Amino acid sequence: xxxxxxxxxxxxxxxxxxxxxxxxxxxxxxxxxxxxxxxxxxxxxxxxxxxxxxxxxxxxxxxxxxxxxxxxxxxxxxxxxxxxxxxxxxxxxxxxxxxxxxxxxxxxxxxxxxxxxxxxxxxxxxxxxxxxxxxxxxxxxxxxxxxxxxx
Numbered sequence: 001x002x003x004x005x006x007x008x009x010x011x012x013x014x015x016x017x018x019x020x021x022x023x024x025x026x027x028x029x030x031x032x033x034x035x036x037x038x039x040x041x042x043x044x045x046x047x048x049x050x051x052x053x054x055x056x057x058x059x060x061x062x063x064x065x066x067x068x069x070x071x072x073x074x075x076x077x078x079x080x081x082x083x084x085x086x087x088x089x090x091x092x093x094x095x096x097x098x099x100x101x102x103x104x105x106x107x108x109x110x111x112x113x114x115x116x117x118x119x120x121x122x123x124x125x126x127x128x129x130x131x132x133x134x135x136x137x138x139x140x141x142x143x144x145x146x147x148x149x150x151x
Contacts, residue, residue, distance in 0.1 A: 010041050010074045014135060019142065029055060035066035035146050038084075043074035047110065048121065051091070053103040059084055066146050070138065071109075073116075079138035080109075080116055080130050083145070087118075087128070094122030 015021045021030035021037055030037040038059060040049045049071065059067055067084030095103045106121035111132070119127040133141060 010043065011072050015039055019139060027055065029058060034064055035068065036064040037068050037070055039070040039072055041072040041074055048106055048108045050107065051105045068142065068145065070142065076111070076132060079133045079135070081133060081138060081141050082128065082130055090118065090120045090126045090128055092120055092123050094120050
């Protein structure tokens with residue numbers, strides 16, 4: 001889960017000041033023209049984060065040409081970039097209901113040889129792999145992906 005306090009804000013200034021995104025309300029969603037970026041800050045010893053139903057609905061809204069997930073991996077001082085379509089592979093129908101009655105999908109990751117494997121906590125049969133990126137790599141890769149207009 002994303003942490004509160006300083007960890008929650010880790011590299012948020014990078015998203016806003018260097019990449020030019022605007023934060024959507026008080027969420028982990030960031031918007032820049034036709035791009036929507038879900039960027040949770042992951043800072044816990046269990047290497048997990050979540051995706052709430054409300055955020056998923058915004059990502060599914062079809063209002064944006066580019067949909068990405070940029071994990072801010074606080075403990076690793078790095079990033080991991082995924083296309084939203086890649087994340088859908090592991091979302092599935094396995095979720096929990098939070099106190100507000102909202103569906104929440106939980107995900108874990110494991111570091112492995114310069115990258116991470118990510119999977120749904122409630123269904124680990126599907127995993128996706130992506131590279132671990134430093135700040136410069138994340139900026140370049142995201143800019144390239146946005147220019148290619150990939151979803």
